[in-house]
Amino acid sequence: MSRLLSDSSTLREYSRAMEAPLVSLTTPGGSAGSISTPTPKKEGLKPCRVGFVHPDLGIGGAERLVVDAAVGLQQRGHSVVMLTSHHDPSHCFEETRDGTLKVVVKGNRLVPRSIGGRFHILCAILRSILLCLWLCVYGRDFDIYIVDSLSAGVPILHWLIGSKILFYCHFPDKYLTERKSLLKKIYRWPVDRFEEWTTGLADAIVVNSRFTRGMFHQAFPNISHLPQVLYPPLNLESYDKEVDESDPAVRMLKSTKKTLLSINRFERKKNIALAINTFATLNSQQLLDTKTFQDTRLIVAGGYDARILENVEYHRELQQLADQHRLVHHTIYPRESNNIPSDAQVVFLCSFSDSQRTYLLANAHLLLYTPSNEHFGIVPIEAMYASLPVVAVNNGGPTETVVNNITGFLCEPDPQAWAQVVRKVLVGEVTKDFLGGNGRVMVRDRFSLHAFVDHLESILSDLVKQQPLPSIPSSNAGPLDVLSVRTLVASCLEGTFGLIGSAVAVDVLDWNPDTLDAILKVAVEDATMLRSALTMHSSQVQIQVKNTSSHLLALASDSRNLVS
Incomplete structure (x- = not known):
């Protein structure tokens, strides 16, 4: 790392925005920069039995958060069980597959994910209710339930079990769906009311960013809870593991080309097209000479589930977009390890292993994080810890994590603007070491799993001290x-x-x-x-x-x- 943070005023502004005290960070001239430090741990939380209730343990930011939270609490001596309606061992994080965490799956067979490709939220609500009904009979021995993503089962846990409930709101569901037609508005109206009502029954609520907290208040004006901000963590140890580069799935990703990396689920709201359009603009606007462009590639990696129609459709749309730009593209589907053609300019990696992710983050030149109004965005944190600079949209959660011109760039979602800053890094006007080194220091100090679990235990400690609600007795139930x-x-x-x-x-x-x-x-x-x-x-x-x-x-x- 050639240099460290040199713009202390920018960092002071960042730290004030994060509403946290400052700690010292060395800069090139020996002066002190600034960065925020995590909330101090609150003592007194005794070992608890914690049940994590999550609708689908797949691969995504929400799943990464609950898995890291579960592992962190388990390492602190708490008894942890993951409770879910769906868990596919071929499409999940390793900790839920290798025995690190106990996973219980209920309600998967009785209710489908959708009915004719529709009614996804209705089916998700019913699956959640079934899971929580099962808990009423067989899973009543938890001190605390940590529920996230879907609040439908909260009333059942609240009324019939009486254990403490912490709800983690990644983002209000009412803002995650379009409602262009009158029929869709009518369909969503009771669902939105139901979401507000059920969410409000939780004993405590946390959100993943200040941006999400603002949207939470806008979505649920009748909820009196003041959500705390609990930023998602990184389990740094898992990212520090050496990658077996002899693994065929890793070896196929090796290249002498400079790699631009996009990591997002194959969903339209992630706006992955921005990454492809940015890459094409580098060539069409002659921002790079021909040789430099030929020696650069874009890897679009992300969660992909063949059961989800949008994943399949959007991947096809992105392939068509690459064709429109006359970019040679290649797709790697799950469990494939074929060599990537040498002339491939855009590589679609449909789902990836932990080893592939770690290798790509360590060897890419720049991360292109394309979603607008993202709730938080764990991928930029992963990238910065890997000393990988980030280009992100200048709104939503990334404005709380990416420091413009210090750990990366925040730009309008415009391919021209993005291509300009990408060019700066590729041609060396701004060094990768400078941006990446700053990002790694920031993540280590603020977003470690240790800091996250300290804060989470502090919240749970306050929660267990609240007066418990009586529940319907489980013994001698008739x-x-x-x-x-x-x-x-x-x-x-x-x-x-x-x-x-x-x-x-x-x-x-x-x-x-x-x-x-x-x-x-x-x-x-x-x-x-x-x-x-x-x-x-x-x-x-x-x-x-x-x-x-x-x-x-x-x-x-x-x-x-x-x-x-």
Whole structure:
């Protein structure tokens, strides 16, 4: 590393924005630069039994976060189990496959991921509810549940188990889907209300960036919780491992060419086209001479699942875009290790192993991180720790992690602007060592797994000190308990999806339709919160409700009125 941070004023501004105290960092002239330091660890959290509830343990930023959090807590002596509706050993992070973490899969077979390529969110909600219902019967021995991505199961954990719930919001789901048609708006309206209601039932809420916190308040104005910002971490040890370059899957990636790298799931919102257009602009605008351009390649790596139609379609669209620019491209599908043609200018790496990721980050020349309004973005953190400079869009989460002109560049999402800064690095006007060295120091000090777990344990320590809610007893559970569980969940389904929800409860869960007679009406009040009124006909159910009234009455302050 030839130089370290030289713009202390820029870093002071960055540190103030991160709302954290400063620590000293050496600069070329021996002066002190500035960088923010993690929240100090709060002592006093005893070993806990922690259940992570995540909808699909695939390969993505959200999955990377929960896996790192689980590993970190487990290393601190906590008992950890990953609870999910889907886990494919061929499409997951190594820690969930090699026995490092215990993984329990429930609810995968009863409800599909979609119905005819539609109703993804409805199916995801039902799968989450099934998983949490299973927990009510078999998984009640957790002190804390850490739920992320989907809050649908929070009411069940909140009402029927009573363990503490921490909800990690990567980004409000209501902002993750387009709703151009009136029909889509009508379909999404109750789903959005349901998301706000269920999220608000968590005992504590954290978000992954200040940007997400702002969007959270905008999406859920009725939630009184003030979410804390808990930045996703890197497990630095996993990135420090030496890569076996004799591995065929790694060996095929070797090249004497300079590599521009894009890492994102194959989804349209990731705007991977910006990377291809930027690469093409380097040639079309003659920003590089012919030889330099021929000695440069673009690798587009990212999560790819053949079950997900968008992954398949978007990959095809990107191939067509490369064709339009007359760029030679080559695709490597999962579990393939064929040699890359020497004339390939754009390489699509559809899903990748940890070894491939580590090798690419260590040997690329520049990371092109293309999403706009990204919630946080763990990939720039991975790149900076690997001393790889980053080009990112100047909005969203990357503005909190990438320091412009110090660890990389923040630009408008315009191929012309991107091509200009890419050229600077490729021709040596700005050295990779300068940008990359600064990035590595920053990540080590602020985004390590150790700092993350310190902060997480501090939050959990506060959480366990809160007064616990009573739950429906798990011992000697009889028909009375089952009836109450069914009634409450059926109410939840009908309150969100009307009679269709009740039908699903009967069909999918094989419940007795008579139990649904307890649900008389569902009213929408305040145009923002769903509130349901339950009238219990059965005297036995009335007794059960009275026996757990101190727990059920908590619903009134959140979103629902129960009439007994």
